[in-house]
Amino acid sequence: MSRVMGDILRDEIGNGVQVYIDDIIIHAKEEKDHDNLVKKVCEKLELNKIRLNVEKVQFKKEKVILLGIEINGKTSIPKKAENLELFKNTRPKTVSDIRSFLGTANWARDYIEHFAHKTLILTSLTKGKQKNRKIEWSEKCEKEYLDLIKELENLKELNLPNYKKSFILKTDASYDAAGGVLMQYDENSELRPIYWFSKKFTAAETKYGITEKEMYAVYLGCNKFAHELKGKHFEVHTDHKALITMREKSFLENDRVNRWINKLSDFDFAIKYIPGEEMGLADSLSRNLGNVDEETIKKLNGLHVRLGHKGFESIKHEVKEIGLDCTNNEIKEMLSRCEICLKYNSQKRDEIKEIIVTKPFEKIGIDTKIIDGKTKAVLIAIDFFSRYIWIKELEEKTEENILKCLKNWFEKENVKMLIHDQGREFTGKKILEWCVSKNIINHTTSHESHTSNGRTERAIRTISSIKNKTENLSWEKVSKIYNETWHRGIKTTPVELIKLKEEEKKDNFQKLNDKSTGFFKDNEVLIANKENRTKKDIDEKGLFNKKGKILYKTPEDSYIVKTELGKIVKKRRWDLKPTTACLEGGS
Structure with a gap:
């Protein structure tokens, strides 16, 4: 039906006429233009023997409800969901029930700030293939459920986009989600939201670095609002200064970020740095500390400083010891935002170690x-x-x-x-x-x-x-x-x-x-033909072309090896490879 209507009204669509399957919307600034368009559409429908349902036809309305959204020419707001009362009086018992509720809420996600964060706990309950699997309903689930119902009952109007004015895209990212908002200045020179967006990161995406996440947030925002932004110059506001220099570089070592930057070349925008405290709306989109009061936040930060800015595991253990009520994600969020840790922490390198000791001072x-x-x-x-x-x-x-x-x-x-x-x-x-x-x-x-x-x-x-x-x-x-x-x-x-x-x-x-990585099972080994090879080089062909025999292992995890030419050398573990390709206690 949609294709049929598109063929019939192909000349009018996009010029004051919009079609969705069998619904036709006609709009114009002047009443005379509006009447002419109505006449043209009716003539074409009559010519193709298509009848209108007179009971559903509305003429010259200042506001209409289209696909559950009330539009008045300046703003839009969703119609209140009819099944909210049912949701308020019942509680989900299975995965299918949760998905039904989230489906209703998802319909209005463009009108709810940081939607992905407000549904983190409920979304986690939907994991698994069994639709009728019973769920464990906790106090946190109950709070998030009721808060979301309250949001759906109090949806706020959003301005409709004005394509004659420029747009501003604000984005931000945290440990487990990214968010953003598309905005424009109104006639009173006040910045107003047009659409919200937010996305919960997958398990793999949560492992991105903070700069990667911030760039990913920009990439997601531009794709989400591509219809509004393509072909127009706009500004991207971010509280992550590194994005400015990152986009100016022609090539980065990170292939994933290179792909995002390449795809963003279709958009004409300038990145503007805005400090976090001034970001306001977008910055709140990606933060997941809403369930923790200010006193708890202060305790988390104070604990982090008292422990000398130690890492996640140490803080997690200390939190458990003192009985502080917070989640792992909240600890990771706090760590990811610590500017001192971002400045001084180094990247980890994979190393293979086996240091066997049985008592102190050995x-x-x-x-x-x-x-x-x-x-x-x-x-x-x-x-x-x-x-x-x-x-x-x-x-x-x-x-x-x-x-x-x-x-x-x-x-x-x-x-x-x-x-x-x-x-x-x-x-x-x-x-x-x-x-x-x-x-x-x-x-x-x-x-x-x-x-x-x-x-x-x-x-x-x-x-x-x-x-x-x-x-x-x-x-x-x-x-x-x-x-x-x-x-x-x-x-x-x-x-x-x-x-x-x-x-x-x-x-x-x-x-x-018990977790020892083991030692070389056989004495016969292959030796790297170059010193100080990296872990990546070990897997490359042609490097281990010298044969040798292990004489003994030193206390600091090196090996004394006799080469096939009779030379005695000292080698580290990653400079050797067993001829049987097998490690005792390893793989």
């Missing part, structure tokens, strides 16, 4: 970090078992100062092995003699691999991050924060683990090493 790693010029430094030591750290600021990075600290820390402890790099301050005669007197194995890592002492290197990155993010904090306080904070690797705090009884330490040792 292996101690030490290293230094320069903090002022070329002489002043801090000495860091870490117990590989408990992750407990010691920190001491040094006026000079000398062997004498380091030995003094080692004696102060470990003179009364039964240290089995001391691991460090080949720095002169560690390889001197005095430290070696002290190790011999204490029966400590003094192990020096390979100069090829700074990650051989990886646990110490990781600790340095963590404490440096805490120090950088927190002003006027002493190194003693930094070590206290680190040692008293829950650690993901040991499932407790370092200070608690180092004080455990002997039998509890054995249980913890078993739990920690």
Whole structure:
């Protein structure tokens, strides 16, 4: 029917006449023009023997209801859903019931601010293939359900677009959703919303970086309002400054963002940076802290600062300990918005590690970090078992100062092995003699691999991050924060683990090493023909073209290998590949 009506009124459609299946809308600015259009349409319908339902025909109306939307020429508002009373008096019991309710609400989503956020919990209940599967109805479900019904009862008018004026698109993104609003200035020079949009991220999309999410929000907004925006110059307002420079670059290393930018080339727009506090409408679209009061938000931020800006797992554990009522998404949202963390946090790199320790002080790693010029430094030591750290600021990075600290820390402890790099301050005669007197194995890592002492290197990155993010904090306080904070690797705090009884330490040792990545099962291995290959290079063909035999494994996860030519070399794990392509305990 839609195609038939389109063929009959092809000359009039788009010139004051709109058709949807068998509904015809005729509109004009002047009454005379309106009457002429009505006459033309009626003549064509009569010529094609199509009759009108007189009871449904309306003439010269200032407002009409079209597909459930009331339009008056300046604004539009949906008609109130007839089944809202039914929804208010009943509660969904199955997935099918939830989908029915969300389908009704979705019909008016263009008129509801941050719709995707207001339906996050209810939408999560619809996952699964069984339509008649019963759902678990919680207090949060009840609150979101009633809030959405209230929104549907109090829908607000939106201005109709004026195609003679320019548009403004405001977008924003958070951890789990993106949102935006299309706006225009009215005759009183006030910025008015025309359409809202919001989208809940998929599980994969939540893993995008914050800049990717912000660019994705712009991409979604432009596609959503393509009919209004294509062929016209408009502004995009964002609170993420990086988008300005990102769009100016011809090519980025991120292929996904390159595709978005390429598709956005069909639109003519300029990006304008607006600080978050001035964004207003769009910024509220993507935030999911609405269910948490201001006091809880302050506690979350205060906890984050008190823990030295530690990550998600540490904060999650602390939240559980103090009984703070908040969700994982709220913690992730708060972390994603922390400007200090965004500035100082580094990207993670996949590493394969296997450090077997059974008790405290079995292996101690030490290293230094320069903090002022070329002489002043801090000495860091870490117990590989408990992750407990010691920190001491040094006026000079000398062997004498380091030995003094080692004696102060470990003179009364039964240290089995001391691991460090080949720095002169560690390889001197005095430290070696002290190790011999204490029966400590003094192990020096390979100069090829700074990650051989990886646990110490990781600790340095963590404490440096805490120090950088927190002003006027002493190194003693930094070590206290680190040692008293829950650690993901040991499932407790370092200070608690180092004080455990002997039998509890054995249980913890078993739990920690259940997840060991294993070691090379066979002695015969292939060796990379270049040093310091990356994880990506391992999978490329032609790199592992040398044969060798493993003689033994070093304590810091390196291997002593004899090549087929008889040369003895020290190699890291990712420079080797088993000939059987199999790892014991791995795959």
